[in-house]
Amino acid sequence: MARTFLQVSNADYLQRTWQAVMDAIVDGKQGKTRIRWERAVKDKAFTSIRTLPIVETKAETLLAVLKQGGVATNIFLRRLHNYALGMNWLLAPVIPNRQWPKVEFKPKRAITADEHLRIIEREKNNERRAFYEACWHTGAAQSDTAGLCAENVDWQTRTLTFFRMKTGNKSQLEIGPELETVLRSLPASGPLFPNLSKVRESDRATEFKQRCRGLEIEGVTLHSYRYAWAERVQGPLPIQSVTRSKPSVMAAKLSAVPTRGTRISNFRR
Structure with a gap:
């Protein structure tokens, strides 16, 4: 019922893609943060979802993106996902918070x-x-x-x-x-x-x-x-x-x- 209501009240609901989410976030950033986001959304791992409507996204789709990318992919895809949720462009999480793959950073060390x-x-x-x-x-x-x-x-x-x-x-x-x-x-x-x-x-x-x-x-x-x-x-x-x-x-x-x-x-x- 909620989806039917949104279809009627928001013409963009069914057509809004993940690229639109990326563009919206970048437009709201400034300075170095904007540069960082502009670089992040060019991640090749995002290619498969750029034109994918948000409402048609399945957990398996995002997990495949995460598998293809690296640490940065995980961090920024989660931010994209949460932004879409916050804007009510998603009715429910595609991947529940507790099921989101843990970010594992590479060991860091001092230069000798x-x-x-x-x-x-x-x-x-x-x-x-x-x-x-x-x-x-x-x-x-x-x-x-x-x-x-x-x-x-x-x-x-x-x-x-x-x-x-x-x-x-x-x-x-x-x-x-x-x-x-x-x-x-x-x-x-x-x-x-x-x-x-x-x-x-x-x-x-x-x-x-x-x-x-x-x-x-x-x-x-x-x-x-x-x-x-x-x-x-x-x-x-x-x-x-x-x-x-x-x-x-x-x-x-x-x-x-x-x-x-x-x-x-x-x-x-």
């Missing part, structure tokens, strides 16, 4: 000192090499590192201060000798990484992956620099005080993270 040295020794581009060095010494997220400016550096107090793009939280780190060497090699005003600051986060990640592949280094990403930094830091402070990442993801890698003022650049590689 040897791996880092191999990467920077092979890197011919001065700016990119300094960028990887800055990631190693600061443990900052790649977007925060790429966005650093000379104005973030206070040589009188020997501190590097910036606000995290993701959370807006303030981070302040003491500049040790090794980090100083890196910073002194960068522009004295404006962006420290004038070219990389204009590159998309995904492109910086891809470039790093290419470097790792060329050196046969597996299992690391730019985020691995954050794990490596945290593993070098000692102290009984809470995990989320600096990283601001979910404990479920970071707890296995971090035993202690300081809030500020850590002499991070004095740890030996």
Whole structure:
């Protein structure tokens, strides 16, 4: 009866496809979130459901999509499904919440000192090499590192201060000798990484992956620099005080993270 009512009251009910759901979500996003969604909906695993009317979707159909895709497919398909439910474009869940396949992330690890040295020794581009060095010494997220400016550096107090793009939280780190060497090699005003600051986060990640592949280094990403930094830091402070990442993801890698003022650049590689 409910379906009959919707057929009469909403002419789009029977024709609305999963592509329409994707378009609706993307249209409502801005900035980096929009870019992330635009990239996500291009997932080849979604090809089989793009033109499929939502009301004709069976659980087996979505499970087949999940089987074909990866972790990101699972995450974004579930969001598409829940969005359609929230908009009343679905009368009931296609896959009940408890039956939705669990997302299983690949194990994450820190980049080792040897791996880092191999990467920077092979890197011919001065700016990119300094960028990887800055990631190693600061443990900052790649977007925060790429966005650093000379104005973030206070040589009188020997501190590097910036606000995290993701959370807006303030981070302040003491500049040790090794980090100083890196910073002194960068522009004295404006962006420290004038070219990389204009590159998309995904492109910086891809470039790093290419470097790792060329050196046969597996299992690391730019985020691995954050794990490596945290593993070098000692102290009984809470995990989320600096990283601001979910404990479920970071707890296995971090035993202690300081809030500020850590002499991070004095740890030996």
